[in-house]
Amino acid sequence: MDIRHATVEDAEAIRQIYNEEVMSGTGVLESKPRSVAEQRAWMSERSGVHVVLVAVDGPTVIGFGSMSPYRNKTSYRTTVEHSVYVAADRRRSGAGRLLLSELIEQARNHGFHAMIGRVTADNGSSLVLHEQLGFERIGLEREVGRKFNAWVDVVPMQILL
DSSP states (O other), X not given: OEEEEOOGGGHHHHHHHHHXXXXXXSSSOOOSOOOHHHHHHHHHTSOTXXXXXXXXXXXEEEEEEEEEESOSSGGGTTEEEEEEXXXXXXXXXSHHHHHHHHHHHHHHXXXXXXXXXXXXXXXXXXXXXXXXXXXXXXXXXXXXXXXXXXXXXXXXXXXXX
């Protein structure tokens, strides 16, 4: 398994992984799948210091991670928000750990001071992974999302780089 920067050719594989979670899980609080055009636009917004990485097993993309601006105000420019998704049939393969570890390294190398992830409270394995890699729980956002006719809590996680 390798981690590399995503290319436009990875857009469909990334879209499939993302849409799988949209349709079946609470790891992303979205209910509308992305189109190929939307996925490409999302990827093009993350370039330079805001990266998209993919985990590949041979030629197959099995997961992806990204860094995005935390907020649009200039005072937040040294903080980055991240996301990591792994294909359902490849979870617990180590891909998520490799992606998140590389995102942390990339954030440090680009001079960011803080990294924040927002993990749904029912995603115990992601919460544990974040803690193992040095993130701290910095709160609980109660019932901020609604998916599959249920309220969803979100746990903000932060690491100082």
